[in-house]
Amino acid sequence: MMQTQVEEHLWSVFPMDDGLFSDYYTEESSYEFCGHVLKITQIFSADLGVAAPVWDAGLALCQYFEEQKTSFCGKKVIELGAGTGIVGILAVLLGGDVTITDLPCALKQIKNNISANVPSSCAHRSQVCALSWGRDHGRFPTDYDFVLGTDIVYLPETYSSLVQTLQHLAAHRATIYLASKMRREHETLLFYEEILPRHFQCQLLCRNEEQNINLYKVTKKVLENRD
Template sequence: MMEEHLFSAFPKDDDLFADCYTEERTYEFCGHVLKITQSFSTDLGVAGSVWDSALALCRYFAEQKISFRRRKVIELGAGTGIVGILAVLLGGDVTFTDLPRALKEIESNISVNVPSSCIHCSRVRALSWGHNHTWFPGDYDFVLGSDIVYLPEIYPLPVRTLRHLSAQSATVYLSSKMRREHRTISFYEEILPQHFQCRLLHRNEEQNINLYKATQQEHHAGRH
């Protein structure tokens, strides 16, 4: 049931995935050329595409010269895996997470983009927010997410998951298209600040994308 809720977050369009196909696109960040295969199909839905918010997060890491070297990283709602793949290439030990149906695509993109010498620094696991997050440790250095805020009815679930994963003072980077119909701004200005110190890092007016940095408030750390 949880999986269906997440995959029904965007309005259904019978023609959106009428023609099921895959497409490879090339992106370059930090001197790394990423070849990402997107799958446009009813099976993957929104998880099969590279979204602008993911590219915005990658671009921010590049512009700020952020290093994940020897850091423990987890990506939520990884989709195609592009953000986590860049984090691996920037030295991180990355756990990619999404719903079960999206994992094969992530694994495929990792195999194409991550050198064999670094493959041990990536792992792919299923995660349903608010449900099985306790199967994961709470000692990550970084928690990453792009366009994971889009369904007001389940906002408490990603918050619960973020609190657990960042229990030991992780830095959380979130990038979101600020959709009025999904009340995205309320998540960042009303809900998340109840548990995290949340700061707007960058806004792209043209694409209506905000990038946020969050750290768990001390009096909430360790409480789930």
């Protein structure tokens, strides 16, 4: 996601009088998925903004991996807009070689959470990198097995850039998992039902009505044989 766009729209997405990011403080929370207890530190501040919390959509994707008994052993994985890094960290613990990305302001938080949760024996299977959608995705390879993203569809101004980045990262064989709170005011449904299907096949895997969260499996379109 482009940093300038986040800065311009952060307080319109989460109004300043909500008080969510107005003061600097940290919060530690524990979550258990797939037999692993994840201790995640969240750094709430105006600098981190929406990258600070563990969002419900991220927990929903972790829960899906648990229910499906997912293994990423031998798989190449990248997470977009990672925030705290909880999803990417779980993917590392499930055997993946994982690149966890976000804007530069969030990287320290991610690295700290990796250090707290990933044993030294498998730390080599994780790396943290800055990635601005639509701008520098060309620095990353195109042969990922999985692309992960949770609650990254909330600014219509970034949707085109996000699609460009997904097209690059999933150019070959990647399966994309996206979990989102379906916020009407952010046209999230439009992204999944109109914008993304122009470029990918999109399958709704499950929906949490209570939390208004959808989980999608997204894959490259198969070209039809017109012989």
